Amino acid sequence: MKNVFLCLVVLLPTTILFADGERAVDHAPIGVMGDHFHKKGESMISLRHIKMYMAGNLVGSKDVSDGQIIELPNPYQMGNMPSKLSVVPQNMEMDMTMLGMMYAPSDSLTIMGMGMFMGKEMKLNTYKGMMDRALLGTFNSSSFDLSEFSVSALIKLRKTENSRWHAQLGIQKSVGKENTSGEVLTPMNTTQSIILPYGMQSGDKSTALISALTYVTTRENWVFGGQLRMKSNISEDKWHFGNSLSPTGWLQRELSSKTSVSLRLTYSHQYPINGRNNLIMAPVQTANPNNYGGKTFKLGTGLNQLFKIFPGDHADRFGLEVSYPIYQNLNGPQMKSGLSIQLGYQKSF
Ligand SMILES: [Cu+2]
Secondary structure, three states: OHHHHHHHHHHOOOOOOOHHHOOHHHOOOOOOOOOOOOOOOOEEEEEEEEEEEEEEEEEEOEEEOHHHHOOOEOOOOOOOOOOEOOEEEEEEEEEEEEEEEEEEEEOOEEEEEEEEEEEEEEEEEEEOOOOOOOEEEEEEEEEEEEEEEEEEEEEEEEEOOOEEEEEEEEEEEEOOOOOOEEEEEOOOOOEEEEEOOHHHOOOOOOEEEEEEEEEEEEEOOEEEEEEEEEEEEOOOOOEEOOOEEEEEEEEEEEEEOOEEEEEEEEEEEEOOOEEOOOOOOOOEHHHOOOOOOEEEEEEEEEEEEEEOOOOOOOOEEEEEEEEEEEEEEEEEEEEEEEEEEEEEEEEEO
């Protein structure tokens, strides 16, 4: 990550002109999906990588300690399982790699396809199920899999000299494993293989409808954009991650035709998990479908930079965006989001 960033900075002073007066501000900050459409006959490939960090736990918007979490009841208590939560997530890292493709059969329609790989790694503490509730130890859970595919249509609604409106309508299919198992340290101080809780799964096998409305307007060297995005489940599954609604707004400043910087505010509201897998019942908060989703505000800052590296009429586009949550109100106890870094490459032809 650091090396790529260094390359971006070192290559900044190169001066080359691009076809069609291509500008860095033509695309939104890299974290915005489906932000632009293409001219008839044009294609684009993109590769993005997102790294997300999480640490600590919240109930609503209040921090909660391990000590407070292990006093909460275990809703799935059975047999000799502890009556209180006994395993507490400490931190987590998520890696998402997305490969995207765009093609415009006409000036008013762009088809977009995307595939995502997802890797997750979580560190958890296990406490004794009863008596003194002493810390027994720490263990890791992880999963890595092809997670989802999506296909959508971007429809141009209105375009004037300095503004445009477009809609996105698509289908997202989760293909990642929803029953990955892993070795865990139990509150009885034994090691056992169980189906990992929902949050560690690479998918939920659901089908969802993706819809978005985007508006972008340009005033000299400034661009303002806004997008409202929704994900709504349309399949009948044993369980699926909650529907979500996320408006985002960004301000971009063009420093030169090849460089732009941005500031973006995103709100996201995600509903809890719908349904349940009866085999997921460990004494940990993540085994409860209600402890998912919530409301989050994130602030991000980004850089779009054009280069001429590979042959072709179009520029090689790089985008970097770093964002941090400024407010979180989570259905909890739930792990708190931290920094996320997104790096992307796009090339039209
Ligand atoms: Cu594109």
